[in-house]
Amino acid sequence: MVPLVYSVNVKKKEETMVYADLLVHVDKDLEAEQGRGLASALEKRDGVAAARFHPRRSHLLQVWYDPQRIPAGEILGAAREGAGEARLVAL
Numbered sequence: 001m002v003p004l005v006y007s008v009n010v011k012k013k014e015e016t017m018v019y020a021d022l023l024v025h026v027d028k029d030l031e032a033e034q035g036r037g038l039a040s041a042l043e044k045r046d047g048v049a050a051a052r053f054h055p056r057r058s059h060l061l062q063v064w065y066d067p068q069r070i071p072a073g074e075i076l077g078a079a080r081e082g083a084g085e086a087r088l089v090a091l
Helices: 032-043 072-083
Strands: 004-012 015-026 048-053 060-065 086-089
Touching (some): 032 072, 060 072, 072 086
Antiparallel strands (some): 004 015, 015 086
């Protein structure tokens, strides 16, 4: 899957990055605390600007990231570590 790249810049850690976003489908609904923990862990990775679960669809995680600094596969792997079975959703 090739992520969509936007010409919007996000200020993070004293640098500007051009970011893409991807949607991760987690096969099970996570408890709120578990979802926040997973999103927070992703945001700590170099190249990830933000990660948020959909407020009404707790199995959908949107991640904004710099594809030049972290590949989508690494983000997916981290989501699988924190939530079990997960896959990228084509946008």
